[in-house]
C-alpha cells in the first residue's frame with residue numbers, strides 16, 4: 001500500500017476518534033446545548049388574556065431558562081411584561097408533577113397590583129411551565145416561604161393548574 | 169533625612185497599614201473541622217460575597233475538578249454529585265436541581281474563584297459565621313435526617329435520624345405551622361418526604377450563618393398538637409405527637425359499647441339529658457376523624473352522634489340517644505385507648521343519713537345521680553337512675569338544721585329513686601362518690617354556693633364576662649351610663665360572702681369592683697364592670713344559672729341575619745395598587761366601602777367591615793371574620809392595575825369552587841356597575857382569589873376601575889364617582905336579596 005494513503009487514512013481515523021470523543025464528552029456535560037422552542041405566555045394589551053411568544057431556549061435547565069425568559073419580557077411590542085423588575089428565581093425544583101418556584105421578594109415589592117395584574121403574572125408563569133411534559137401544577141414560594149398570596153388577591157397556598165382559558 | 173521626608177514616609181506607612189488592616193478584616197478566616205485553611209483557599213471578595221480558589225477547595229474536598237474552557241464552565245465532582253457552574257452566572261446546577269448562589273464564579277490570575285458558602289453547602293458542609301472574628305467554621309453534619317413520615321394512624325410525625333442531635337421545637341403564632349430546629353444536622357442524600365400532600369407541606373431551611381437545620385411543617389388545618397409534650401425521642405428518632413383520633417364506636421355482642429381511639433383517651437365528662445333521653449360524653453384532647461360505627465341490634469342505644477365540640481382546648485362530644493329508661497355507665501378499662509360503657513344493673517340504695525352538714529347515702533354499684541334544685545319551696549332533688557331502695561330504708565329524715573330541713577325518699581318512676589332535701593333556700597351542692605368496698609359506694613352531697621372564678625375573655629367582636637358560681641344563682645344584670653358600666657347583682661343569700669380575685673381588666677372592661685350590701689332587706693353581692701365604651705350587651709346565660717355569661721359588643725350591634733360583610737382590599741403597609749399620581753388603592757377601596765356600608769345600613773342591613781381604618785388585616789383574618797359571624801354575603805372591594813395604562817374597565821370575580829348564588833350576586837352587581845359607571849364591561853370571571861374562595865357564603869370581589877389607567881384614575885379621585893360606585897353596588901345587592909323574598 002502507498003505510504004501516503006496509509007498516513008491519510010490513519011489521520012482521518014484519529015480525527016474522527018478525537019471529534020467523536022469530544023462530542024461524547026461535551027454532550028455528557030449536559031451543557032452542550034439543548035436548544036428548544038418553548039412557548040412563553042405574556043400579557044395582552046388590554047390585560048384580558050395571555051398570548052404566546054415562541055422562543056428558542058438554550059440552557060441547562062429548561063424550567064429555569066423559561067422563567068428567566070419570562071422575566072426578560074416579550075419582544076413583541078403588542079405584548080406586555082408579566083413579571084416585575086428585579087425579580088430573581090432563587091430555587092426551582094420538580095416534585096412529582098409540580099414545579100416549585102421560589103422567587104425573591106421583588107416579585108411582591110415591585111408588583112403593580114390589581115387582581116388582573118396579579119392574575120396575569122401568576123398564569124404567565126403557570127401556563128408557561130405547564131407546557132412541559134408531565135408538569136401539571138406550579139407552586140409558588142417567596143424567599144423560601146409558603147405564602148397565601150402574591151399581592152393580596154390570588155390564592156397561592158395550594159399549587160395552581162394552568163388556565164387554558166386565559167391563553168387561547 | 170529631613171523632617172518633612174520623615175513625616176511623609178510615616179504618613180505613607182500609616183495609610184498602608186490602615187488599608188492593610190481594612191483589607192485583612194474584609195477577608196474572613198476559614199476553618200474546616202477546626203483547622204485554619206484560609207491561606208490555602210485564598211479567599212477574595214466579589215460583590216460582597218466570599219469566593220475561594222476552586223483548585224484549593226476541590227483539593228480540600230477531595231473532589232475532582234474539570235474546566236471546560238470552550239463553554240466557560242467548571243465541573244466539580246465528588247461521589248455522585250456533580251456541580252456545574254459557568255463564569256458570570258450565579259446559578260449552579262447540581263445534578264437535576266438549579267440553585268442561585270451568592271455570587272457568580274470569577275476568573276482571577278488564571279484561576280477560577282467560586283462562591284464559597286454556596287458550594288460548601290452543596291457538598292454537605294454546615295457553615296457557621298462568627299461576625300466578631302469574621303470567621304467561617306465548617307463542619308460535617310453530626311446527624312442526618314433520613315425520612316419524615318407518619319407514625320401509626322397518622323398520630324405522630326416521625327423524623328428518622330441516624331442519631332439524635334440537640335433539637336428544639338419552635339411554636340409559631342400560626343397554629344398551622346410548626347418549626348423544629350436540629351443542630352449540626354443535614355438531610356440525607358436520599359431523604360424521603362412521606363408527609364407532604366394536599367393537607368401538609370414539609371420543607372427544610374438552613375438558618376443563615378448557623379449550622380442549624382430548620383424543619384417547617386405547615387398544615388391546611390390547625391395542627392392538632394398538645395403544646396406540652398409535642399416532641400420527644402423514641403427509638404433513636406424524633407417524634408412529634410399529635411392528639412389521638414376516634415376510630416370506632418361499636419356495640420359488642422357481650423352487651424357493651426366500645427369507643428376506640430388510636431391513642432390514649434382521657435376520662436370523659438358525662439352528663440345526662442332527658443326528653444329525649446341522652447347521655448353526653450365530652451372527651452378532652454380527642455379528635456374527630458372518619459370512624460367506624462356499628463350499633464347492631466341493642467335495647468339500650470338508638471343512635472350515636474359525634475362532633476368536634478370545641479377546639480382550644482380540644483373536646484370531642486359523643487351523644488348517645490338512649491332508649492326509654494335505659495342507663496349506661498363507664499367501666500374502668502385496662503386499655504387506655506378505649507372507653508367502654510355497660511348497661512347498668514339496678515343499684516340498691518341504703519344507709520341514708522345527714523352528718524357533718526352533708527347528705528350521705530350508699531349504693532351497691534356506681535351511680536351517677538342527676539342533681540338539681542327547685543324553687544317554691546326550695547329543695548334539692550337527687551334522681552338516681554336504675555336504682556331501688558332497700559326495703560327497710562326510712563322514708564324521711566328530719567334534720568331541722570340551718571340549711572337542710574328534711575330529707576324525703578320516694579320513687580319517681582319504675583327506674584328512678586328520688587331523694588328530695590327540703591332547703592331553707594336554694595343553695596349549690598357538690599356531689600362526691602367514693603368506693604368504700606367491693607359493693608359499697610358512698611355518696612356525699614355538700615351544700616353551699618361560692619364563686620369559683622370570674623373571668624374576662626377578649627375576642628374579636630365581644631368582650632365576654634364569665635362569672636362561675638358553684639351552684640345556680642338568681643341574678644340581675646343592669647346597665648348604667650356616665651360612665652358606662654354593667655352591674656351584676658347576685659342574691660346574697662345564695663352565695664357565701666367570700667372574697668375572690670378579680671381578673672385583670674381586658675377589652676372594653678377597664679375596671680371591676682365587688683361589694684355586698686342590703687337592698688329591700690335582701691342581701692346582694694354586686695359586681696361592677698366599668699367600660700371604656702358601650703354598644704350593646706347580651707346576657708347569654710339562663711336565670712338562674714351557675715355560669716353567668718355576658719357578652720359586651722365591641723362595635724355596632726350585630727344581628728346574624730342579613731349580615732353583610734364588606735371587605736376593603738389591602739390596608740396598612742400594603743397600599744395595593746398605586747397610580748401614577750400616587751393614588752393608593754387601599755384608600756379608594758375604603759372610601760367606597762364606607763359609602764356602601766352607610767347606604768346598606770340606611771336600608772336596614774346589618775353591615776360589618778373587615779377593616780374600618782388604614783390597618784393591615786391578613787387575607788386569612790378577613791375570611792375568618794365573615795365565617796365566624798355567619799355573614800349572608802361577602803363583598804370584597806378592590807381597584808385594578810395592569811402594566812399597560814390602556815387596560816380599562818370593571819370586572820367582578822367569583823371563586824371557581826362556588827357558583828349559584830355567588831354568580832347571581834356577581835351578575836347583579838356587575839350589571840348595575842356597568843349601567844351606572846359606563847366603563848368597559850370586563851364581565852364576571854372565575855378565579856382562585858383567596859377571600860372569595862375560603863369564605864363560606866356567597867362572595868364576590870369587585871374591581872371597580874383601573875388605577876393604572878389615567879382616565880379611570882381621575883374618576884377614582886372624584887367623590888361623586890366613589891358615591892356612584894357604592895350606589896351601584898348597593899343596588900346589585902338589594903336586587904340579589906329581592907330574589908329571596910317570598
Ligand SMILES: [Zn+2]
Nearest residue numbers: 114737744806
Ligand atoms: Zn387589590
